[in-house]
Amino acid sequence: MLHTKIIDTSKKDKIEISKAENFLSQSKFGAVIYFIGTVRDLNENKTVTGITYDAKESMVIKSFEKIYEEADNKLNIKEKAVFIEHVKGYVGLKEKSIIIGVACKHRDQAFVLSRYIIEEIKKRSPIWKKEHYENEESEWLKGMSLNN
Amino acid sequence: MKISVELFGAAREFSTKSCLDFKLNENSTIKDLRKQMIKFIDIKFKGNENFKKIIKSSAFCSSDDKIVSDNYKIVKKQNFSIIPPIGGG
Secondary structure, three states: OEEEEEEEHHHOOOOOHHHHHHHHHOOOOOEEEEEEEEOOOEEOOEEEEEEEEEEOHHHHHHHHHHHHHHHHHHOOOOOEEEEEEEEEEEEEOOOEEEEEEEEEOOHHHHHHHHHHHHHHHHHHOOEEEEEEEOOOOEEEOOOEOOOO | OEEEEEOOHHHHHHOOOOEEEEEOOOOOEHHHHHHHHHHHHHHHOOOOHHHHHHHHHOEEEEOOOOEEOOOOEOOOOOEEEEEOOEOOO
8 A cells, every 4th residue: 555646835735744644544554653854954054944855756756666665575564554745846944845654564564664765765766955045045965876 | 869858956957947958969878968968068057067067977867767877879859857866855
């Protein structure tokens, strides 16, 4: 059971934990974990006021699906429900950029799966951050190259 | 042949449009496309080293979302996306 979506903030779409709760409540699993990424106020000694996220949407969704499928074999977690939403567009300070909700049979599986998903997204999903600072400057953050 | 490259992340700074068009010879590869883009930066942005670094460290993907290598042979009417180093979440 998988739900994935890119939330475009320019279209007034909202990333909300209640959607994850609704989705995961449809599963039969008892161990539920939510990971919520938010915009923090300081990065490399610069005061951050917000982040603009860019995403190659079709590729991001495919990467989410692949990560979900891989968990079957890599983590041996076959029975699971996973909710992943990531924003695209401007996100203000302390606002949510990503919600990962995971439901599994046992808590150890839920912790492992949740951690696996966020770490793999960081490594593989084509999403970029442009940080905005209090002096009105902005900068695309350095990342991981997908060029092999 | 004309090849369109969709811009993402830091590469969006190369243009106010979402895509850039390049003219390539028949039998060109992604390596040639990369060179053309660097030439474009030399002309349009006076050789901006940061922009060139972005191109050198980027991957390219085809319209079916597959990352293609530098040796990939480009055929007519193909479009690509430039994928600068990623870092979401």
